[in-house]
Amino acid sequence: APHKTPKPCNVLPTWNHLWYVVYLWVYTMALIGVLTLWPTCADWLGRKLAVALAGPWLLILPCLLLAAWRLVLFPAFPSTHALFGDWYNHADHATAFLIGFLLAKQEGIWRNVERQRWVALMAAAACFSAFILVRAGLFAPSSTLRWFAASAYGCYQWLAIAAVLGFARRHLTADSPARRYLTDAIFPYYIVHQTAIIVIAHQLHDSGLRAGIEAAIVILGTALTCVATYEVVRRIAWLRPLFGLRAVPRTVARMEQHQPA
Structure with missing residues (x-):
């Protein structure tokens, strides 16, 4: 049999998993630029966002936004981690970056996250299970099923974060x-x-x-x-x-x- 050259699993040089550091640096530099021009915007936007995410909306609105990115941007801009043209990942990660930055000092949000930790955990488990079942090919492929799986994935992202933060707020606040x-x-x-x-x-x-x-x-x-x-x-x-x-x-x-x- 003719000898086959193995397909390389990676092309070097590349930043591999350190793409995260590059993306975080870009978002941080952009944020510094905005804060230089508008120093009070973080506190103002943080308070507005905290009001918008009061009660159950803390789990609902970010889920809707991340699911929308998955549905609209991911089909046209699949994940590349190449920085340029990686629009789905930028929308997805920059959203999480800004939510975290703006809400970090909003004490009411942290209490809300703690209260809803069990709801977030159970909903995250349900969304992840639904996504995996679809990806496993247990159902006949259809556009509706792809829409459902993409929505479940987007929701899972935020629900898992909220669950982790909620339980950490409850059990891991002491220094050591x-x-x-x-x-x-x-x-x-x-x-x-x-x-x-x-x-x-x-x-x-x-x-x-x-x-x-x-x-x-x-x-x-x-x-x-x-x-x-x-x-x-x-x-x-x-x-x-x-x-x-x-x-x-x-x-x-x-x-x-x-x-x-």
């Missing part, structure tokens, strides 16, 4: 050494995790191990790689900024602030 440690560690973990997954999975290729054992090795190996990388990076001054850490550790900066003049 673990929370402070992970607050700094999470971004280096994010940077490293995909590379660790790919390298470990590649080494396990054709190993003959059972799927469950391979999965356990990949998960454990990725977790250990993330922890080890962070422990090394946070101790090397010139590496810290490259992994999103402060140039000076927070504890050192705090000690310097409290030293007498």
Whole structure:
């Protein structure tokens, strides 16, 4: 049989999962520009948005908006993570970015999220299940079914976020050494995790191990790689900024602030 050249799964160089950082940087720069021209707009818009999302509308309106992006933009602009021309992802992610920024200091919204955490969780589970069942091909394809699946996906996005925030507000408000440690560690973990997954999975290729054992090795190996990388990076001054850490550790900066003049 003629030899077939394997199709590459990736084309380098590329930013892979770090597209998220690029998009977040663009949104942040745009927001800084707006706030420079209109410094009070964030507080004003935040109060208006908090009123609009009072009561059940907290779960309903964002669901409708994200579902609309999925229905209208996704068919014409499939996800590329290429920054330019990626209009569905920009609408989707910028919406979440702005909602979070504008509502972060609105205490009434946080109480509302906490109250509706169980509703959000159950609705998110229902929407995700519906989307997966359609994607699994258990039903005859139709335009109505595609519309339903797209709507379920858009709703699930917001409902899952609301559920996570609601339960966090209820159970994880206290500070702790673990929370402070992970607050700094999470971004280096994010940077490293995909590379660790790919390298470990590649080494396990054709190993003959059972799927469950391979999965356990990949998960454990990725977790250990993330922890080890962070422990090394946070101790090397010139590496810290490259992994999103402060140039000076927070504890050192705090000690310097409290030293007498």
